Amino acid sequence: MKRIKTIFLVAILVISTTYVLGVAAESVFMNNQQKIEYNDIDNTPIFFTEITFTIMINDGCGCNPIEGVSVSAFGGAGNDQNVTDINGKCILLLEINSEYTVSITHDEYIPVLFDFVVIDEQFFVFQMTLKDESVHSLTPVLNHNTILTIR
The missing domain is CATH 2.60.40.10 (Immunoglobulins)
Known part of the structure; x- marks a missing residue:
């Protein structure tokens, strides 16, 4: 009878350990999945x-x-x-x-x-400006109506 109790306790201990390890493994897996999702967000396409x-x-x-x-x-x-x-x-x-x-x-x-x-x-x-002209000027006009003149 003592032997059956020992086997029963060992079986419960093995099942409990397996369950705890399974929960821990699932938690680690989910955490890694979240990291992968965050990395995907960080690597968004360049616009x-x-x-x-x-x-x-x-x-x-x-x-x-x-x-x-x-x-x-x-x-x-x-x-x-x-x-x-x-x-x-x-x-x-x-x-x-x-x-x-x-x-x-x-x-x-x-x-x-x-x-x-x-x-x-x-x-x-x-x-x-043509290369042979004496005055070297350039006027870019930006889309927000700012004029920059370089001489």
């Missing part, structure tokens, strides 16, 4: 937006678009580059909340290099 550049020559209302100007941006999640079309426009796809260095070049015009942070869809208008 990009279109940045439009319009490149012109001349001042005021007499501006003419320049075709074939190379516009390149370096930084953020990578690089993007494009060439202006017949209307002097090109679009770059850049990462939001990232800083980029933009290079605007053409054989006949003074090159432009500037830094900016992508906030949202932005529009830039540049009035380029």
Whole structure:
């Protein structure tokens, strides 16, 4: 009879231990699943937006678009580059909340290099200066009507 009680107690102890280990394992598993979900949230997809550049020559209302100007941006999640079309426009796809260095070049015009942070869809208008002109000026017009003149 004593032997049966001992076997019964050992069986209860084994079952209890198995149950406790199972509950603990489930808790660890659930905790790891939550960590995986949090990591997935931290690795959310990077958001990009279109940045439009319009490149012109001349001042005021007499501006003419320049075709074939190379516009390149370096930084953020990578690089993007494009060439202006017949209307002097090109679009770059850049990462939001990232800083980029933009290079605007053409054989006949003074090159432009500037830094900016992508906030949202932005529009830039540049009035380029021919290399043989004596005054070196550039006027980018930002989408929030701020004019920056570099001389």
